[in-house]
Amino acid sequence: MTSRPKVRALVVGAGIGGLTAAVTLRSVGVDVEVYERARELKPAGGALSLMSNAVLALRTLGIDLKLEEHVEILEQLHFRTKRGKLIRTLEFKEICDRLGAPSFGLHRAELQSLLLAAAGDVPVTLGAQATGYEAGADGVRVRFADGSEAHGDVLIGADGFNSAIRRTLAGPETPFEPGYVCWVATPHFSHPAIPKQYGAHYWGRGRRFGIANIGKGQVYWWGTKNMPAEQARDWQGTRAEIEQTYAGWAPEVEACIQATPPEEITAFPARDRPFLERWGEGPVTLLGDAAHPMMTSLGQGAAIAMEDAAVLAHHLKGAEDLPAALRGYERARLARTRSVVAAAHSLSELEQTERLTQLAGRRLFFTFAPRSVLDKQNIDLLDYHAAAAAEVTP
Numbered sequence: 001m002t003s004r005p006k007v008r009a010l011v012v013g014a015g016i017g018g019l020t021a022a023v024t025l026r027s028v029g030v031d032v033e034v035y036e037r038a039r040e041l042k043p044a045g046g047a048l049s050l051m052s053n054a055v056l057a058l059r060t061l062g063i064d065l066k067l068e069e070h071v072e073i074l075e076q077l078h079f080r081t082k083r084g085k086l087i088r089t090l091e092f093k094e095i096c097d098r099l100g101a102p103s104f105g106l107h108r109a110e111l112q113s114l115l116l117a118a119a120g121d122v123p124v125t126l127g128a129q130a131t132g133y134e135a136g137a138d139g140v141r142v143r144f145a146d147g148s149e150a151h152g153d154v155l156i157g158a159d160g161f162n163s164a165i166r167r168t169l170a171g172p173e174t175p176f177e178p179g180y181v182c183w184v185a186t187p188h189f190s191h192p193a194i195p196k197q198y199g200a201h202y203w204g205r206g207r208r209f210g211i212a213n214i215g216k217g218q219v220y221w222w223g224t225k226n227m228p229a230e231q232a233r234d235w236q237g238t239r240a241e242i243e244q245t246y247a248g249w250a251p252e253v254e255a256c257i258q259a260t261p262p263e264e265i266t267a268f269p270a271r272d273r274p275f276l277e278r279w280g281e282g283p284v285t286l287l288g289d290a291a292h293p294m295m296t297s298l299g300q301g302a303a304i305a306m307e308d309a310a311v312l313a314h315h316l317k318g319a320e321d322l323p324a325a326l327r328g329y330e331r332a333r334l335a336r337t338r339s340v341v342a343a344a345h346s347l348s349e350l351e352q353t354e355r356l357t358q359l360a361g362r363r364l365f366f367t368f369a370p371r372s373v374l375d376k377q378n379i380d381l382l383d384y385h386a387a388a389a390a391e392v393t394p
């Protein structure tokens with residue numbers, strides 16, 4: 001009896017989603033090749049929160065990145081007024097304990113190196129900018145900007161917000177830009193109000209600030225400010241503007257900015273896209289931000305990309321009909337990702353609001369909402385198994 005030759009998967013993009021796909025697909029016996037536009041693997045955007053749902057999803061394939069041995073566990077998240085007065089604390093630890101998997105705050109470089117280690121011998125070709133693909137009876141061919149090509153049985157577009165694979169599939173689209181900028185940085189710095197495992201959001205009017213102690217002497221901070229979309233898209237301001245934006249806020253907020261050399265602050269425009277209902281055709285599919293970019297408000301973009309990678313591997317494991325397996329993966333992910341994208345969008349609107357009635361409503365809700373209501377909102381996001389059980393199966 002002849003067995004089917006190993007499936008050859010081309011993954012375009014070596015971000016969090018693409019590298020996780022390399023790990024998960026390899027774990028189910030798929031031959032993976034990763035193609036990345038950048039000439040050097042340098043993660044953009046400082047740090048991130050990586051929630052329990054990503055850990056739980058990887059575990060379904062027996063993959064454990066052992067994050068707790070390397071990075072800080074997120075146990076609580078404080079919501080504060082801009083001057084630092086406590087509004088509410090979310091007890092993450094209890095929720096994560098219930099779910100059996102921690103959540104983390106970590107530097108992107110740390111996650112990237114753990115994923116690369118777990119990807120083992122998967123080849124990652126740098127300086128390979130995909131421009132499009134052609135699918136045929138013999139699989140799929142990806143074209144690169146330098147004129148070269150790669151051929152595989154399936155193609156996974158994990159090339160982020162401006163995905164070339166998505167563009168080939170869905171045509172040109174206009175992003176949604178609500179009109180605010182997000183500054184991020186990870187200075188080496190300590191402050192008495194930022195103890196180990198500290199995580200907090202400070203809320204202002206049309207602006208907010210976040211702080212997380214990510215260990216190893218580093219603090220992750222991010223701040224947002226409403227401004228015209230075209231200005232946010234290409235913010236060219238100075239650190240003085242950022243200092244001004246948060247002048248009079250809690251002392252630890254001001255201290256974070258002052259501790260950061262201006263060249264270490266990165267600015268991102270806030271943006272997402274109308275939800276795409278069709279992620280693939282034939283041997284091609286999408287994953288992560290390429291499939292479902294979302295606002296950063298829930299801190300879930302990376303974790304949901306990792307969930308995608310786990311579910312994709314389950315569908316491709318031992319599959320004979322590869323396009324059918326990819327359509328199964330897409331069907332399985334649509335409801336979950338659609339709801340998380342929508343929730344992130346709504347939260348982003350509420351967080352950036354300048355309307356006094358909404359500001360008052362936000363404060364009242366977070367002050368008085370029963371703990372069970374807040375816990376349920378978090379469990380809905382973090383409980384990967386419940387989300388997977390609700391997935392539409394073929």
Ligand SMILES: Cc1cc2nc3c(=O)[nH]c(=O)nc-3n(C[C@H](O)[C@H](O)[C@H](O)COP(=O)(O)OP(=O)(O)OC[C@H]3O[C@@H](n4cnc5c(N)ncnc54)[C@H](O)[C@@H]3O)c2cc1C
Pocket residue numbers: 012013014015016017018035036037038045047048049050051128129130131158159160161162163164182184268287288289290296298299300301302303304305
């Ligand atoms: C400011 C900010 C804060 C965030 N905070 C969090 C957080 O706390 N928690 C969280 O879970 N998520 C967070 N996110 C979201 C998270 O970063 C993304 O959802 C996640 O990185 C998506 O991973 P991805 O692999 O799909 O895309 P990316 O990480 O964007 O990776 C795409 C990769 O594809 C490459 N690429 C692009 N085009 C091509 C091409 N044509 N050919 C080849 N390669 C290409 C890129 O160079 C990149 O390496 C945040 C995002 C931002 C902007």
